[in-house]
Amino acid sequence: KPRVLTIANQKGGVGKTTTAINLGTALAAIGERVLLIDLDPQGNASTGLGIESRVRKLSAFDVLMSESTIAEAAVPTDVPRVSIVPATMDLLGAEITLAAQRDRTHRLKAAIDALPDGAYSYILIDCPPSLNLLTINAMAAADGVLVPLQCEFFALEGLSQLLKTVEQVRASVNPALEIQGVVLTMFDPRNNLAGQVIRDVRQFLGPKVFETVIPRNVRVSEAPSYGKPVLLYDLKCAGSQAYLKLASEIIQRERLL
Amino acid sequence: KPRVLTIANQKGGVGKTTTAINLGTALAAIGERVLLIDLDPQGNASTGLGIESRVRKLSAFDVLMSESTIAEAAVPTDVPRVSIVPATMDLLGAEITLAAQRDRTHRLKAAIDALPDGAYSYILIDCPPSLNLLTINAMAAADGVLVPLQCEFFALEGLSQLLKTVEQVRASVNPALEIQGVVLTMFDPRNNLAGQVIRDVRQFLGPKVFETVIPRNVRVSEAPSYGKPVLLYDLKCAGSQAYLKLASEIIQRERLL
């Protein structure tokens, strides 16, 4: 059975998509077979992996509507051992379309459970910046939630709400759900506040916060315009090295589980 | 009648809240009477103006539910001539609660139209990072949409979808709606891509893009942790000066309308 990680945070622009693409690539680089599922109607994870919107035939929307299986919708990317179920704008209508269905929170989980055993070892789900039905579907399907957290004041404010939501999903929809970890992103050592945020978060959440901190690194934000993960765009840069370190920290932690 | 500007972009973390708070403060500094309406369940605009969540009695949710008028829900802030209708987490339930109402897209407009004449000269509405019923309500109530755009690749990708949505709202819900302008935010001259994004956007949208560009400036991101707009936290910094320039550019443009 694959390990399913949902990458979620309702605060916008904190590095969810960047973490999905680059952690996925780093896990594949160390030998894992990775599937990304792009649940954000913006489709940034699909674009960031070079899948242009005009070639997206089947998508995560079709999977949620049971029009297609994951096996049919998943497409390979330029990254060895990384496939993706792309996103389309149809996802904007998922909430209204699924609202009346009894199993509306478990559509994604059902699709993942139908995958043949051994197809993937990791599944990463990129979420939109909201706590809507798409994000709930992702949490219902997941073993763990990975929370990217920008080292900024507004990002800290949303953290307790997110933890409450995970609690609610665990109580009602997915008893096995846990916080995989919080990964601090876009850290700029010149910003005094950032250091303060890191100290606060480590104090508040202790071992739930990954040791690895992702630095702010311009190469990370340039890579998507070439349709590539930063590991393919510039393997030696600080951003790539941090994501490789995060991948091995995740594997280490899971060995201990 | 007040000029109503909706600050919207479904891409997360592009500077919507920062622009609502600081443009509002800058407009007040040059003599306008400003009301902010915080439509984001995260409530960052409310916190960034020093309204802590435990003192928020009435909120934008009560206004949308017609439980309260704007006059009752609006509270003063530490900034002279700036009031705010704060946000609470209840807003997360607005979409489901309003889904069955016939006038669900015009609730906010009705509340704004009920305001006594001359109460405010500008109303700024901060939106969540999605194209949901809250954002549609804001667009239905607005004269113009102000689009903060981060100088990054993923932000550019979402722009055409946002423009399409504005078109749809104009065709179905608010024929008077127009794009007030696109304001480029968090510009870092050391980032080659940022310069490219600015050239692309000016070429694509021409005069719809404000001359004023908001620079990335650490003082801007420090101010909210003190519950203050950056203009009160550090008036001389590059961020404050840019928002003052943006306010006068908006006033100039409106004089020409």
Ligand SMILES: Nc1ncnc2c1ncn2[C@@H]1O[C@H](COP(=O)(O)OP(=O)(O)OP(=O)(O)O)[C@@H](O)[C@H]1O
């Ligand atoms: N470590 C980093 N260094 C520099 N830029 C980064 C870094 N991580 C992400 N970015 C940039 O910051 C912006 C926001 O990141 P990203 O889009 O991944 O966030 P998100 O949480 O997925 O946003 P949304 O809430 O819209 O889905 C993007 O333009 C991205 O390229």
Ligand SMILES: Nc1ncnc2c1ncn2[C@@H]1O[C@H](COP(=O)(O)OP(=O)(O)OP(=O)(O)O)[C@@H](O)[C@H]1O
């Ligand atoms: N000019 C700037 N310079 C430096 N930091 C900035 C600037 N503008 C905004 N920020 C910071 O960037 C982050 C994102 O900005 P903000 O929260 O205003 O965006 P948003 O679009 O409202 O996000 P969301 O989509 O979650 O509502 C915040 O932490 C903010 O303090």
Ligand SMILES: [Mg+2]
């Ligand atoms: Mg994203």
Ligand SMILES: [Mg+2]
């Ligand atoms: Mg905001």
